[in-house]
Amino acid sequence: MSTTNRQNLFALQQLAANDADEFPGVHTEASILDGTAEAQTSHAGGEHGGETLEDIIELTERARLGLIPSAPWTPSFVFTIDTLELYRVSHARCPQFSIYAFTKTLADLHGVPPRSTMHQHFSIAFDLYLDLRRRTEAQVLHHLGRDTPAWRMKNCCPACTYKLEGEDQLIFSMLVTMDGNDSLKRVLRRGPDDDGPGESNERYDDRDASDGYYLSREEVDAWARRRVGEDNPCKERWKNMVNDVTSKMWGIFDETGIFLCLCRHGFALVLVDMLKSGELSKYPLAVVEHLLKHFGVDLGVGYDIGCHFCTTLNNSELGPEAREAHLRCLVGAFHGHAHNRLCQVCFLALYVEGLGIEDLEGCERRFSRSNALAGSCRRASRFHRQQEITAYFKHMDDFDVYANLATFLCSNYEQCLKILDDEPIVWRLMCEQDVLDGSEFVQALADEREYLTELYKSSKKTVETPETRYAALRRAQSDDAAFTPGKSKAEIALRHATEKKERTAVAVAEIERELSIVTRWSRDNPRYVAAEKQARFLEYQRALDRLELLVVERLFELTKMNQSGTGYKMRKHVAKSLQARSKAVRSAVARYNAAAAAVTPPRESVDIEKVLEYAFLADFDLLRHSHHGVEGQYWARPAYRAIMNRWFRLERAREEITRLDIEIPRFVTWMRDEGVFLRKHEGALRRTEGKTEEEVERDYELALHVEEYRMRRGRFDQSHMMRLGALKRKWGLRFTASLTPGVPLLHVAMDAGMEMDVDERAPRAGEQGDLSMQEDEGKASEDEDNSDIEGDDAHDERVSEMLFKLTGLGIDAEERGESIAD
Template structure:
C-alpha cells in the first residue's frame, strides 16, 4: 500500500520519485503492479496481489467485507485505521475488477464468445448437445426461486413531513416518497448473468395478459387469486406480510435466480421494491426460451400456480409451442395438496429422473452470507458483488462438483434399482399381478380427488335450506319466549323507567328476525322447488343434516391441516443454520402455542369424525405430528363415502406404488446420466483443443492476449483430469446396467483420455 507522506510513503531504489506535490503518477504505479485510487494524482495505491487476495478470500468467505480486511492490513502495518482507507481500497478494488472484466471481454471477443454465449454454454452436461445422442423427454432441467436475503437499503432524506407521520395513523393515506441521497452511479457490469430491470418490467401486470386485463398494481404471485391452481389458497399464509412496508426501506428486496440441475447459474434478476412478483419468473422463462429452445422442465416451489399464470400471459403461446413444463420441487411439493402432487411432484413426472428441482435452496444457503456486505452498499457494488460471487461459484465449486454430481446420482440410481427384486416379492405377497395396477391406482386417485374439489350445487343449496330452517326454528323459539315475558306482569323500577319499553322493543326485533328468516326459507324453497316444507321427521331433513355434519367435519380437518402446515415450516426454520438466537426463541415460543392449538383442533376434528355415519377413525397426537406428507390429509377429506377399502388407499399398497415409481425415475436418471457423461467428456476434449489452437494462433500476433487465453484455458480445464478420473472409476463399478463390449470400448477410451489430459496438465 502506498501513500504520499507519513508512514505509508514508499520508494523503490532506481525508480522515479514522486512529483513536486508528493504524488506518484499512474504510469509509475502501473510499473510496480499497483492500482491507484484515482485516475489523476492518486493519494493511495494498492498492490494487485493484495486486491487479488481480498477477492479470492471474499468469494470463499462472503462474510468478509472491505472494512475488516482493510483494518487487518492496518493492524499488520501498525497504522491507525480511518474511513478514508476503506474508501480508497474500495475504489482500487473497483478499478481492479474493471481491469479483470475488460481483460476477460477481450479474451472472449477473440474467441467469438460474446453476447449470450455464457448462458447458452453455462453447463456442458446440459447444453453441449452431440449429434446422434439419445433424445430425452426434457432436454434441460432447471429450477428457479426467489430469495429476500440480499436486500439493499436505499438511503433517503427523511424530512420533517415524512418523519412526523405516525405508522398507526392514516395508514392508508399515501405518503410522499422521500428523496434519495445516493449519488447516481451509471456503471454497468454487463448482462452475462443479470436480466435487466427493463426486461423484467416488460412483464408487468398491465402488459402480460393477452386479454388486455389491467389492475392498479401487481400483487405477489403467492397471494394472487387463481382459480385454476388446485392448491393456490395454501400459499396465502406463506407470503410475508411485512414485504409491503419494506418497499419504503429497501430498493432491491432480493433476487430471483435460475439454475440448471447441476447448479450452474443461468439467469438472475433483482426484485425491486416488491415481493416475488410474477414478472420475475416470466422474465426468466423468456430468457430460457431464447437460450435453450424446446422441452425445458422448470422447477418452482409454486410451479402449479405459475403454470396457469404463464398460460394466461402473452408468453403462454410461445411456452406451449416450445413444450415448456412447470414443475414442483420435491421438498416444497410436500406442502401441496394431493391433486397437485399427482400431476407435478417429481416422483410422478415421467422423464424427470431423480432430480429434486431444489438447487436454488442449496445455492441460497451459501449466498445468504453476502447479505451483510451488500445491505448498505451502493446499487452498483451490490450487483457487482453478486455477479462476482455467482461466477466464482460456477468456476470453482459447481465445475469441480459436476462429475461428483453425476457419479453420486448414478450410484444412487443403481441402489434404488437394486430394490426391484424386493418390490416384486412384496407385490406377489400382496396379490398385485403387474405394475399396470400402480398406474391404474394413480389414475383412480386423481379422478377421486378431482371430484372433491367442489361441492355439488344441489347439495350446497340443500345445506343452506337446512341451515335456514334451523335459524327459523331458533327465531320462533326466541319470539315465543319474549312474547311470554311481555304477557306477564313485570315489576317496573321507578328509578329505571325504560325497562318496560325495552321489552316491547325486543319483542318487535324478534318478530322482524322471524320475518327475515321466513323470507330466506321462502327463497330457497323457490330455488329448490320444495312443495312441502321439511320437518325434523322428514327424510330430506335427515339427509341434509348428514351433509351439514360432513361439511363441519371437512372444516375441522382444514383447520387441523393448516396448523400442521405452519408447525412443519416453523420447525424447519428453527433448525436452520444462521437463524438468530432471538428468532429461534420467538419461533420456539410460538411452537408451544401452536402445539396447544393443534391439540384443540385435533379434539374438534375427532368430535366431528365421531358424528359421521359410519364414524371416521380418530387421530392421535403422534399420528398428526408425524405426517410425512401434508397431502395425506386429502385422503381424509371425503365423507360421502368410505375409501378405506380401496386398494390405492391402503398404506402398504401406496408404499409399493411409490417404490415402483421411484425405480422408474431411477432408470430415467441412468438414461440421462449416460447422455451427460458423453457430453462432458466430449466437451473436455473439444474445449482443450480449441483453446490451445486459439492460444497458438495469438502467440506471434499478440503475446499478451495469448498469455491471457492460456490463463483462461487453465481456468476452463482445471478440473478435467478430476472429471475423467471419476468417470473412469464409475466405468469400473460392478452392477451397471447394460454392460457390453461396446461399454468396454468406452472404458478404454476413458482411460486413454484421462492419461492424455493428465499429461497435458503436467
C-alpha cells in the first residue's frame, strides 16, 4: 500500500480518538460512520502500491473503524458497517427505499451536495458487505454442522419439522402452499440490432446469492418436457392452465417472475425463477419433486390450480412417487371460490378432511408485500435481482415470520375455540332440518359430487347420441330422393349425401354392435323418442348455459363501469365490450328460444329487450332452471347447504386444534433445544485450551456471531413464551396443548444439528418436571464451559427462567396438582 494511503488511513484512525474541533476542515468519525464522508485515499491523487481488497479490509479491521471501501485500490468512498446495516434492514422492511434515495438522504442530513456517483460507490460497498455477511454466516453454519445443502429448508419451521416422540399421526404431515407471481420481472440487456432487439450483452456473472432458497435452473428444466393433462372443468377460468398462454412471454424479459413455496406458517421453502415464460407446469413439478425428496409422505400442497395440477402430476414421471407418498393437491380458500363447483366439492379447503382452518393462501399474502421489490429488480443484473429477492425473504423469515410464529399459533387456537362456541346453535339447526348427525352432510357432499360428475360427463358428450345418429341416417336416406340428376349443384349435393350416408351407416353399425341392438329402431320406437327428447334437452341446456354466462358477464361489466373510481379510459373500454357483448347476447337469446321451443314440454321464451335491461343478478331468474332436477335435490336447499357449511367449519376447527396441540409442543421443545445447543457451541468457541493464537482469535469472532444470533432469538423466544402462557391462562381447560418440552425424534434432532444434546437435555415426557429446575441443573453443568460469557448473559438466562415460571411453561396442571383456572 502506498505511503499516502497509509497516512490517510492512519489519520482516520486518529480521528476516532480525538474531538472534531481539534481538526478543523477534516471529516470526523461521526460523518464517516454516517456514510457521507469521502475517505481521502484517492481523492488526493495518491499512487496505489498493488494493495488488494484483503489488505484494505484487514487494515480497516485493525483500525477498528468498521469501514467498507468502494474499490479494492484507491477507493473514493468508504462506508461504515453501521451505515450499510442500516440500509440493509431499512430496504428489507421497505423495498421501495432504493440506494439512490438513501445516499441522497445522507447528503441532505449533512447539508452537503450529493455526488452524482455516490450511489454507485455505495452499491459496490453494499455488495461487498452482503458477501461478507454470507461468508461469515457460512463459517458459523459450518461450525454448527448446519451447512448441508437442504438444511435450511428442512429446519426453517420448527412447528412443521421438529417432530417429537409419541405424537399422534396427522392426515397431512405437513401443509405447504405454492404459487407463481409475475411482478418481479427483469429486463434482459441487449445490444443494438437493425433487425431486432439484438443479442444479450450482459456481463457474465457466476456469483451465487441463493443462500439455499433457490432451485437451480437445471433442476427445473429437467421437467420442461410438455405434458398434456386430461380435460378440466376449470380450464376456461384460469389462464395458467392453458399451455399456449403460459409458454409465451414478452421477449424483453429474461426472468419473468418467481414461483414460491411456503409452509403453512409462512416460512419460505423453495424459490424458482420463471424464465421467458408464464407459469408453466415444470415449476410446480420441480418444487414437488424437491418436497418429496426432503419431507417424505402425507404432504398437502395448496395451489390456485390444484385441480388441474393434480392431473398433470399424475400423468408425469413423478406421478407414481407422489401417489406412493400420498401427496394430495389442494385449492386455497380464496381461489377456490372462483373454481367450478365440481372442483370445489373435491378440492376446496372447507371440505378436505384433515386440513383444519388453513386457507393455503400464504403466497398471496407474501406476494402483496414482495411486489414492492419490482422497482429494484426490473433493471438489475441477474445476480443483483437474486440477491435482492433472497435478502428480502431471508429477512422476512427471521424478523417477521419467526417473530410472529407464536402469534400465528395462538390466533388460530383462539379462532377455533370461538368457532366451536357455535356448536349448540348448529345442532339446533340440524334438528330443525331433521339431520341426525354430521355423517349425513358427508353423504350429501358425496351425492353432490356424483351428480355434478355425471352432469359434467353428459355436457361433454356430443348432442349426436347413438339414437340421433341413426335418425340422421334416416333423414339422409329420405333427402336423397329430393335431388334432381343432371344439375351440377344437385350432383354435388347427391355425392356429398351419399358419402355422408356411407359414413353414417358405418357409425350406426358400430353403435348397434356396442349397444347390442338387434332390430333397427324406427321413429315411433319408444327408445328412439326418448333419445331424441334427451338430445333436444341437452341442446336446450347448452343454450341456457351460454346465455347465462353472457348475461352474468354483462352484469359484472355494468357494475364495474358504474363503480366509483373507474377511470374514463376504462369506462370507454367497458362500454365497447358491452356493445360487442350485446350482439352476442342477441344471438344467444335466439338460440335459447329455438331450443326452448323444441323441448318437451316447451319452455318459456326470453325477450331480448328485457334481458338487456337487467341491472342486477337477482333480476335474471333462469339460473335456478339451469339443469333439470337440481332444485329438487335435498342438498341443493339453501338452508340445508348453509347448515352443512357450518358443520364442516366445526369439523375443520377440531382438526386445527388437533394439529396445534402437536405443533405447539414442537415449537416449545425447539426453543429449549436451540438455546442449549447454541450456548454449548458458544462456550466451545470461547475456550482457548489447545488452540493456536489464530484459532483463538477466529473462534472468538465466531462466538460473537453465535452469541448475537442466540440473544436475538432469545428475545423472540421470551415473547413467544409469554404469548403461549397468556393463551393457556385465558382459556383454561379448553387449551389442551402441552407446554412441556418433549423428546425430539432422533433423525429430526440430527437433521437440526442437535444430536449431541438429545440424550442430555431432552428427557422423556413422563420424566419431564419443572423446566426451570432442569434449566438450573443443566446450567450448573455448563458453568465451566461458559465461564467466558459476560455477566449480562447470565442475567438474561435468569430472566428467561422467570418467564418460564410465570407462563407455566413446562409445568402441566396434573403435575402441579392444581387446576389451570385457579
